[in-house]
Amino acid sequence: MHSTIEHQCDVLIIGSGAAGLSHALKLADHCQVIVLSKSDISEGSTKYAQGGIAAVFDENDSIASHVEDTLLAGDGLCDKDAVEFTASQAKTCMQWLIDFGMPFDRENSENGETRFHLTREGGHSHRRILHSADATGAAVQVTLIEAVQQHPNIHLFQRYNAVDLIKSQHAENHLLGAYVWNRKRERVEIIRSKFVSLATGGASKVYQYTSNPDVSSGDGIAMAWRAGCRVANMEFNQFHPTCLYHPDAKNFLISEALRGEGAKLCHPDGTPFMHKFDKRGDLASRDIVARAIDFEMKRLGADCMYLDISHKPSDFIVKHFPNIYRKCRSLGIDITKQPIPVVPAAHYSCGGVVTDKYAKTDIANLYAIGEVAYTGLHGANRMASNSLLECIVYAHSAAAHISTRLNKDVLEEKVNAWDESKVSDSDEEVIIQHNWHELRLFMWDYVGIVRTNKRLERASHRIELLQQEVNDYYSNFKVSNNLLELRNLLTVAELIVKCAKQRKESRGLHFNLDYPNKLDDPKPTIIKNNVK
Incomplete structure (x- = not known):
């Protein structure tokens, strides 16, 4: 039996999206950080987020309004303290991201000053969505990767799967690190750390149709559950109402921002229908829109419904939605002239590992940040563009909490090596x-x-x-x-x-x-x- 390779760090971050990378950047000036990425560091749900990040930057908007909209979307199950905490931290956290070079779209105001271009999405009463065209997540990921790669205290372990968390045999409710699987060398290794932060994203890959990438398999939720953490609200899976329906369009999302800019959901014959389901029409929250599309598809026996923005000027469409325009055009759909075929798909896990406002879990030195966590922010339904916001707000609060505890003594406890002596390669x-x-x-x-x-x-x-x-x-x-x-x-x-x-x-x-x-x-x- 080969000896198991061990690595050491102060904080092990499992996951390399917006939550994991921003958490690493907030910690790395104070300690040694390992970031574990299951695939390439650029892969993950963050990269595919199109719409944007909700934050109050408009003088006519308010934090109280952001809170009220979020509570309404959460349908009576949000934790109000979590909502108020997140909304109140939004502008500071976005400024932190902007300082790293995040290219949010800007426009000229009437008096000639440059300001951020804010769009509106379903459930929001104001324009408060900061965005980078229609590929905000990709811009966030690139911005964070560039910063992380330049920091000497952040060590990237790419193409590694976390297998299980390692619990102490002597100190109750404490972790020693994690067993990880090196995909390149096909062997299990050990990473010992003072703290472990789960930033593994959600679990929408549990469904046949999903907008998520292949890596979204609920690893952090499952590992935390096996280690003894509580989980909450796992029944609330958000189905994004509008994924592109085309045999060659795997997982491609049609952003809610299209409806924010006037796109209409229609039957195959072009008849709008959302006004029958909600007084907000096409700007109703995602749960209502997804059920409406599902209902109309079943009622009519149709394979999909359609989203039509072709009544807007073509240059407006191409400027605001270049990514969606190019993708649809590559499949023979000109969205400046034709409606887009859409279906609902599993998109976001509103539940997860139970945490507090510092992202602390039930295990003393284990944190959970982003979609893997249940903070109480989303309640029974997540409002658009609150997800990337949650990632960054809680990455910051968790880092602040860990930073106060870094000088605590390390548990000198032997970790059992991974034993593969009794297993064989599967031939099936x-x-x-x-x-x-x-x-x-x-x-x-x-x-x-x-x-x-x-x-x-x-x-x-x-x-x-x-x-x-x-x-x-x-x-x-x-x-x-x-x-x-x-x-x-x-x-x-x-x-x-x-x-x-x-x-x-x-x-x-x-x-x-x-x-x-x-x-x-x-x-x-x-x-x-x-x-x-």
């Missing part, structure tokens, strides 16, 4: 692929936009069977990327179904035909794993 990797596809398909069918008790029970039984298969498989064969992700996706699927079965109402993103009404006194769904 195809079985994992089959299980993976089966999981994603039945989650879409049974735990999708509209649910029933019977569908949830069916999903629960299927998950149990697959978990048994994977546990048997996991103990007999060497680690692989697909095996690790399937194990985590099954854990996340189990948590989603557990939470969905506990909610005896329909609210926000969770719609159960057996409980169509709302409860008078809703509470977050918090579940605990009683591990030793």
